[in-house]
Amino acid sequence: MDNNKIISSAVIRRLPRYYRYLGELMEGGIQRISSNELSTKMKVTASQIRQDLNNFGGFGQQGYGYNVKSLYDEIGKILGIDHTHNMIIIGAGNLGQAIINYKDFEKRGFIIKGVFDNDMKLEGKTISGVLVRMTDKMTEFIMENNIEIVALTIPKKCAREIGKIVADAGVKAIWNFAHTDLNLPDDVIVENVHLSESLMRLSYTIANKSK
């Protein structure tokens, strides 16, 4: 793989989907697949698949197809999930709980080390085995436990303040569910999940399809 090459964000958006399909093929005991077969399954063109994977040096052999397991492993490496990431959740509401309970994240190497909230009634309780701590302990915890990723599942009004605190504590990346832009320095990676915006795209499609 050419480390200096800039990969388009569209390709990066598609990589996890390749990873998912390859994982399902492996579960189904399939060891080898052609780009044409993968194309039919994933409903994208075979040339798109070849082009996307060529960004990383290409993994197929002409007339031979892809080795499912090794392509899966390679994409896992590219996605940075060939090793674990320590993560905390800030906000122990329904959304925070949903993330803790979703066991797939841990399977992918995202280890939830703790959950933080400012509701004193929750202090010391556990959610699926994860201890709830108060937000004033956040900075210390992040530093002592080598926390790389913070999931922010809190209302937007306090999101920027909390975002700044965790960035100052050394967190590399924020998975932001609060419906606001965090406005952090550029070296902090932010991946937004704005559910309202997703729902508006849905209604846009409804409105423009029925015309």
Next chain:
Amino acid sequence: MDNNKIISSAVIRRLPRYYRYLGELMEGGIQRISSNELSTKMKVTASQIRQDLNNFGGFGQQGYGYNVKSLYDEIGKILGIDHTHNMIIIGAGNLGQAIINYKDFEKRGFIIKGVFDNDMKLEGKTISGVLVRMTDKMTEFIMENNIEIVALTIPKKCAREIGKIVADAGVKAIWNFAHTDLNLPDDVIVENVHLSESLMRLSYTIANKSK
């Protein structure tokens, strides 16, 4: 607006963000804004803003800027949120509850008419005032209540089956949180929220930034 023009999905992805910023400007009592000022706030270039909005006929006047309220209303119309949409949630777990409790959706016109689950213990209970019904009542409810949108917050193993049932019942659009492709006919609109994939994009960025 030219109805025959095809708007790129990148523009559509950005529209809800314009809408959010304009809403915040209105809340702050600001009536008029130039593309340069909006550009600084939103951290996109002014020319990008002008280009994006020109897709819909452009709403600004040279040297005069945009009227915040009327641009907000126009974008609301384009996004199809100038009228209400009836919605149900399938899956009364944490994620389903988070969606019900998030009051912003209703403010945008997405009216949650009911929540469905197959856990008999939940039958007849309410979540934030929304009654939980059993999934065998789904089809009838969709037909009788003019349900346009279904949010699927269930595990992937039953998502395709449920997706097919609600599509057959006449639902136009599915907001799919299950981590699988639904494989429905093309006339059913599907907007996926795949949290695992979002988290993998985050780890991709971490992996490729620290190189």
